Amino acid sequence: MPKELFFLDSSFYSFSLLHFRRDLWYIEMNDEKGCVANVAISLGIIAGIIFVMYSVYFTRIIRGNPQQFEKQLLTSLADWLVQKGAASKRQAWMMLFISAALEIAYFLLVFLVITNPVMLLLTTMLVGLELYHLIRVSWGFYRFFAGKAVLGDIFNWYIESMSAVLFFTHTLFVIIILLFF
Secondary structure, X not given: OOHHHOOOOHHHHHHOOOOOOOOOOOXXXXXXXXXXXXXXXXXXXXXXXXXXXXXXXXXXXXXXXXXXXXXXXHHHHHHHXXXXXXXXXXXXXXXXXXXXXXXXXXXXXXXXXXXXXXXHHHHHHHHHHHHHHXXXXXXXXXXXXXXXXXXXXXXXXXXXXXXXXXXXXXXXXXXXXXXXX
């Protein structure tokens, strides 16, 4: 790749088809090495992935029949736990940790890229809900693996539904903001 593509100046920004907000679209890091990090594009990709992943659950919730889908999720989790045996405990905690890390990365990118104060307030409220959700699910897993709770007690489906709807909506707003503002 030609070296000129790594050093983008303000004249390039003003004519770029990908540039929507001059001050936030490109954040230059390590100028001496010529690296340019596209933080907004990274946010768009993560938001798109979350949007697609939550869309299935969201459509079930909107149609008014999330219980069947939730039952399928719980049955699949039970089957997976039986299939994996003792290794399922470590893998379940690892999945929980990875999902928490991805959520943290998503929210950090939102706070870095988005400047709309209403969206930042909504993001802060969603962070609070997701933190509560993560603590609740972690406690459920802890109790389940300690033999103090049954599998069905891990999840509060009302919180799961609310989290899915709000996360889906939030990612939709982020994608719209990235594309049009």
